Amino acid sequence: MEKFMQNPIVRWVEYRLPVFAFMNHQLVDYPTPRNLNYWWNFGSLAGIALVIQIVTGIVLAFHYTPQADLAFASVEHIMRNVNYGWLLRYVHSNGASMFFIVVFIHLFRGMYYGSYKAPREILWWLGLVILLMMMATAFMGYVLPWGQMSYWGATVITNMFTAFPLVGDWLTTLLWGGFVVGNPTLNRFFSLHYLLPFMIVGVVVVHLWALHVHKSNNPLGIDMKGPQDSLPFHPYYTIKDMYGLGIFLLVFAYLVFFAPNMLGEADNYIPANPLVTPPHIVPEWYFLPFYSILRAIPDKLLGVIGMFGATMILFALPWLDTSKVRSAKFRPIFKQFFWLFVLDVLVLGWVGKNPPEGMFIIIGRVASVYYFAHFLVILPLLGKFEKTCPLPESIGTPVLGGGGEMPSGAAAAKREKS
Amino acid sequence: MTNSTSAAGPTGAHGEDETRRDFLYLATGAMTAIGAAAIAWPLVQNMNPSADVLALSSIEFDLSPIEVGQSVTVSWRGKPVFARHRTPEEITAANDVDIKNFRDPEADSDRVQKPEWLIMVGICTHLGCIPLGQKSGEPKGDFDGWFCPCHGSHYDTSGRIRIGPAPRNLDVPEYVFLSDTVIKIG
Amino acid sequence: MMRAVMGAAAAAIVFAGLAGPASAAVGEIEKQNWSFDGVFGKFDKAALQRGFQVYKEVCAGCHGLEYIAFRNLTELGLNEDQVKAIAAEYEIEDGPDDEGEMFTRPAILADILPSPFANDNAARASNNGALPPDLSLIAKARTGGPDYLHALLTGYVDAPADVKINEGMSYNPYFPGNQIAMPPPIDDDAVEYTDGTPATVDQMSLDVVHFLMWAAEPKLEIRKRMGIKVILFLLVLTALFYASKRKVWSRIDH
Numbered sequence: 001m002e003k004f005m006q007n008p009i010v011r012w013v014e015y016r017l018p019v020f021a022f023m024n025h026q027l028v029d030y031p032t033p034r035n036l037n038y039w040w041n042f043g044s045l046a047g048i049a050l051v052i053q054i055v056t057g058i059v060l061a062f063h064y065t066p067q068a069d070l071a072f073a074s075v076e077h078i079m080r081n082v083n084y085g086w087l088l089r090y091v092h093s094n095g096a097s098m099f100f101i102v103v104f105i106h107l108f109r110g111m112y113y114g115s116y117k118a119p120r121e122i123l124w125w126l127g128l129v130i131l132l133m134m135m136a137t138a139f140m141g142y143v144l145p146w147g148q149m150s151y152w153g154a155t156v157i158t159n160m161f162t163a164f165p166l167v168g169d170w171l172t173t174l175l176w177g178g179f180v181v182g183n184p185t186l187n188r189f190f191s192l193h194y195l196l197p198f199m200i201v202g203v204v205v206v207h208l209w210a211l212h213v214h215k216s217n218n219p220l221g222i223d224m225k226g227p228q229d230s231l232p233f234h235p236y237y238t239i240k241d242m243y244g245l246g247i248f249l250l251v252f253a254y255l256v257f258f259a260p261n262m263l264g265e266a267d268n269y270i271p272a273n274p275l276v277t278p279p280h281i282v283p284e285w286y287f288l289p290f291y292s293i294l295r296a297i298p299d300k301l302l303g304v305i306g307m308f309g310a311t312m313i314l315f316a317l318p319w320l321d322t323s324k325v326r327s328a329k330f331r332p333i334f335k336q337f338f339w340l341f342v343l344d345v346l347v348l349g350w351v352g353k354n355p356p357e358g359m360f361i362i363i364g365r366v367a368s369v370y371y372f373a374h375f376l377v378i379l380p381l382l383g384k385f386e387k388t389c390p391l392p393e394s395i396g397t398p399v400l401g402g403g404g405e406m407p408s409g410a411a412a413a414k415r416e417k418s
Numbered sequence: 419m420t421n422s423t424s425a426a427g428p429t430g431a432h433g434e435d436e437t438r439r440d441f442l443y444l445a446t447g448a449m450t451a452i453g454a455a456a457i458a459w460p461l462v463q464n465m466n467p468s469a470d471v472l473a474l475s476s477i478e479f480d481l482s483p484i485e486v487g488q489s490v491t492v493s494w495r496g497k498p499v500f501a502r503h504r505t506p507e508e509i510t511a512a513n514d515v516d517i518k519n520f521r522d523p524e525a526d527s528d529r530v531q532k533p534e535w536l537i538m539v540g541i542c543t544h545l546g547c548i549p550l551g552q553k554s555g556e557p558k559g560d561f562d563g564w565f566c567p568c569h570g571s572h573y574d575t576s577g578r579i580r581i582g583p584a585p586r587n588l589d590v591p592e593y594v595f596l597s598d599t600v601i602k603i604g
Numbered sequence: 605m606m607r608a609v610m611g612a613a614a615a616a617i618v619f620a621g622l623a624g625p626a627s628a629a630v631g632e633i634e635k636q637n638w639s640f641d642g643v644f645g646k647f648d649k650a651a652l653q654r655g656f657q658v659y660k661e662v663c664a665g666c667h668g669l670e671y672i673a674f675r676n677l678t679e680l681g682l683n684e685d686q687v688k689a690i691a692a693e694y695e696i697e698d699g700p701d702d703e704g705e706m707f708t709r710p711a712i713l714a715d716i717l718p719s720p721f722a723n724d725n726a727a728r729a730s731n732n733g734a735l736p737p738d739l740s741l742i743a744k745a746r747t748g749g750p751d752y753l754h755a756l757l758t759g760y761v762d763a764p765a766d767v768k769i770n771e772g773m774s775y776n777p778y779f780p781g782n783q784i785a786m787p788p789p790i791d792d793d794a795v796e797y798t799d800g801t802p803a804t805v806d807q808m809s810l811d812v813v814h815f816l817m818w819a820a821e822p823k824l825e826i827r828k829r830m831g832i833k834v835i836l837f838l839l840v841l842t843a844l845f846y847a848s849k850r851k852v853w854s855r856i857d858h
Contacts, residue, residue: 034858059461063468076671076740079823081468084460086823087830231856239849242450246842253838257831258643261744269745269820270737279780442851446844453841473675473714 001028026212031230032237033218035395039113040216041244042106047204048245049099054197056092064144066190068183071146072271090260091252096138097263098252100286103131111317112338114326115217121318123210128314130203135287135311137196140189142284143181147268152281154181154189160294163301180274221327222391229395280355288352289345289371295356296368306368313375320375322383330389334382341374476604478596481535489552491540494603498540498548499591500564504575509533511562512576522587526576529590537601538577539591542566544584549573564588631777633748633755636810640817645828647818649681654797655815656680658808661795663739666731666786668719671740672819675713679822680815687713694718732772734785743813743820750813752778757809760788 004010005020014020063082065074078085107127110116116124139157143150158175162168177184215224224230231237255262263285267278283291293310297303313320328335344367351364467475477494481501484490489502504512512526530536542549544566550556551564551573559565559572561580566573571582578587593603639648656677659669674691678684691711696718699706711718719738721727728735737745746752755778763775773783793803801807817824 034856055461059464062465073671077468077470080671080676081470083463083466083468085464085468086827087460088464090827235852236856239845239852243842243845243849246838246845250835250838250842253831253834257827257834260827266745266747266749269741440851442844442848446841446848449837449841449844453837456837469675470673470714473673478712 028234030233032233034231035218037219039109042102044241045102045248049102052095056088066187068186075145090256094255112328114221116318117326119214126207133200140193143189146272148270148278149265149268151272160304163304225394289348292348292352292364293368296364321379325388333386337378344370478602480600482599491552500538500540502536504534508575521579529576538588543586633751646825651811651814652680655811658795658812666736668738669717669740670738673716741820743817750817753813754809
C-alpha cells in the first residue's frame with residue numbers, strides 16, 4: 001500500500017482529489033465489528049443485486065420497444081432472436097425477486113438486532129426509502145412486458161388513487177394519461193422505470209454515508225469501544241462477502257436456469273387484453289403481504305391507507321420500540337414475538353396469493369390486525385415490561401478474554417484465562 | 419510480532435514482501451476472473467445482429483423477369499442493390515477501355531460473373547447517396563452508367579468511377595448463381 | 605440459531621403453498637414424463653417433427669403460431685432444404701409494389717408462419733364468436749403447462765347428466781368452467797405419421813404438446829445445459845471463497 005501511495009502518478013491524482021486515501025479509509029481500513037454473523041452479508045448482496053438489475057436492464061432496453069402494440073412482441077424478440085436475450089431477460093426478472101429476497105432479509109436482520117435504534121434512525125429511514133423506491137420500480141417494470149397481468153395489475157393498483165377524496169379521479173387520469181391504463185401509461189412507466197434505479201443508487205450512497213458515521217451494529221447490539229472490538233473491512237469482510245456472493249449466485253442460477261418462471265404468473269404470457277379480465281389478479285410475490293392488507297380492509301380509502309401504513313409504520317419503529325436493549329439476543333420475549341411477526345408476514349403473503357374468499361378473508365383480517373398490533377401494542381409494552389438478559393462487557397470479551405489483541409499481523413492470540 | 423506456526427501465506431501487513439502468492443488465493447482470484455469474463459460475454463454479444471437480422475443477411479433473387487437493358491433495385495441488408503441486364507453495347511463499352519489511368523483500376527471481368535448481369539451495391543462510395551440511372555429517364559452520366567446527383571460522380575457501364583469525387587468503384591457484393599437466373603446475394 | 609432454522613422452515617412450507625393457486629372444480633391433471641423435464645431435459649426431435657405435423661395438418665386451420673419463423677424449424681431436426689420446401693407451400697402477403705398494390709409470394713425461411721385468419725375479428729367470425737388463441741406461448745401461458753395441455757386434449761368426455769352445455773360448446777373437465785368452445789380437435793388416425801408411429805389421440809396429443817413446448821421455449825435445452833455448467837462452476841468458486849475466508853479468518857481468534 002505504501003509503495004503504491006509513493007507512485008508519482010498516484011500522488012499527482014491524490015493531491016488533487018484524494019480518492020485513494022478515501023477508498024482505503026472506507027473499504028480497507030474501515031473498522032467493522034469483529035463479531036458480525038452471516039446475517040450481515042445481505043447489505044452487500046443488495047448492492048450487488050441493484051447493479052445486476054441496472055446492467056441487465058440497460059442492455060434489455062437496447063432491444064425492448066415501449067409501445068402498447070409492440071411491447072409484448074419485443075420481449076419475445078428478446079427471448080427468441082437476440083443473442084443471449086433469453087438469459088438477460090430471465091436474469092432481470094428473477095433478479096428482481098432476488099433483490100427483494102435479499103432486502104427483506106436485510107430488513108428483518110435490522111428488526112431483530114435493533115439496528116434501527118439510536119443513533120441509526122436516519123440510516124433505517126434511508127433504507128425504507130430505498131425499499132419504497134424499489135417497490136415503485138418493480139411495479140412499473142412488471143407492466144412493461146404488457147401481458148395480461150401487467151395490464152390488469154397496473155389497472156388495479158393505479159385505480160387505488162381514485163380512493164383519494166376530491167382529487168382522486170383527476171390524479172388517476174393524470175397518472176394514466178388517458179381514461180384507462182394504455183399506451184401513454186406504458187411509455188411513461190418505461191421512462192420512470194429507467195430513471196428510478198439511478199435515484200436508488202443516490203439514496204444507497206447516502207445510506208452508506210450514514211452507515212459509515214456510526215459504523216455497523218453487531219449481533220450483541222453493544223457499541224464498539226476500541227480497536228480490540230473491530231477488524232479492518234479488508235480482508236476479513238471482503239472475503240466473507242465474496243463467499244456470501246457465491247451462495248447468492250448459486251440460488252440465483254438455480255432460479256434462472258432451472259425454474260425461470262416459478263415465481264411468475266402464467267397469465268403474463270398472454271398479451272394484454274383490455275376487454276378480458278383474468279380470473280385471479282395477483283401481484284408479484286414481494287407485494288403479496290401488502291396486497292393482503294389492502295384487501296383485508298373493506299373500505300376503499302382505508303384499505304389504501306392501511307397498505308401504505310404497513311410500510312410507513314416502519315419509519316416509526318425506533319420510537320415504537322421502547323426497549324433500551326438493542327439486540328434480540330438479550331431479549332427473550334421480544335425474540336419470540338419477532339418470529340411470530342415473521343410468521344404473520346408469511347401468512348399475509350399466502351393469503352394474498354389466494355382469492356379473497358372463505359377462510360382467506362378471516363385469516364387475512366386477523367393477520368393484518370396482528371401486523372399493526374406488533375408495532376403499536378406489543379413493541380411499546382415489551383420495552384416497558386420485558387426483563388432483558390445482562391449484556392456482556394464488550395464485543396471482544398467473549399472471544400479474546402480480558403483485553404484482547406489487535407488483529408493485524410498473523411498473531412494467533414492465546415486466550416488469556418482471567 | 420510473532421508469526422503463527424500454521425499459516426504460511428501473506429500477512430497483509432504493510433510493507434511486507436509477498437514473494438510467494440498463496441495458491442488458494444491465486445486459484446480463487448483466477449476463477450473469479452474467469453467468472454467475470456463469462457458474465458461480460460453475453461453483455462457484449464447481445465449487441466451483435468440478432469437471429470432475425472441474420473436471417474435476412476442473404477437473399478435469393480430471381481433475375482429472369484429483368485429484360486435486356488433493364489435495371490432493377492432489390493433491398494439487401496437494408497441497402498439497395500442494382501441488378502442490371504446489360505446490352506451487348508454496354509458490355510463492349512465496359513471492356514473496350516484502358517483501365518490503367520482509372521482512379522480504381524478494375525477490369526470488367528473482375529466485376530461480373532456472367533457478363534450480361536451486373537450486380538452492385540447502389541451506394542455512392544463518396545458519401546453514401548444512391549446514384550441515379552436505374553429507371554429509364556434518369557440521367558446516366560457521361561458514361562451511360564450511373565450518375566450521383568449529390569456531388570457529381572459519374573460511373574460507367576461497369577459501375578466504375580470515372581469522373582467525380584468518389585474514391586472507389588461501386589461495390590460488388592458477394593453473390594452466387596444458384597441456377598442460370600437465380601442469385602443468392604450475401 | 606434454532607429460531608432461524610424454524611423460521612426458514614416455516615417460510616419454506618408457506619412458500620411451497622404459494623406455488624399452487626386454488627382451483628375450482630377442475631380435474632386433477634396427470635403428470636407426464638416429458639423428455640424436456642428435469643435438469644438434463646432435452647427435446648425429442650422425432651416427437652417435435654410429429655408434433656409439427658399435427659399442428660400443421662390439424663391445429664393450423666384455426667390457431668396461429670406468430671412467434672415461429674420457418675428458419676426456426678431446422679431446430680426440429682429437419683434440414684434447410686426440407687424447411688425451404690415446407691415454406692414454399694405457404695403464400696405470404698407482401699408489398700406494396702410500385703403500383704401500391706399488395707401481392708402474395710411464396711414464403712422464405714425468414715418469414716413468420718402465417719396465421720389462418722387476417723385478424724382477430726375474422727377469427728371470431730369463423731368460430732362462432734370464439735377466438736382460437738395463438739399457440740406460440742400456450743405451453744407457458746396456462747397453469748399446469750404441458751401436462752394441462754395434454755390433459756385437455758385427451759380429456760374430452762360426455763357431459764355429466766346434471767350439467768347443461770351451452771350451444772356450440774363442448775364439455776371438458778380440465779378447462780376452467782368445464783365448457784370449451786373448441787370441439788375435440790383430434791380423432792384416432794387424424795394424421796398419418798411419416799415415421800409409422802400409430803396416431804392415437806394420446807400419441808398425437810403428446811407429440812403436439814411436445815412441439816408446443818418447443819414453440820414456447822425454444823431455448824430450453826441451451827438454458828439447462830448452460831445452467832449445469834454455471835452451477836458446477838459456482839460450486840467450485842464458492843468452495844474456494846469459503847476456503848479463502850477460513851484461511852483469512854484463521855489469523856485471529858473469532
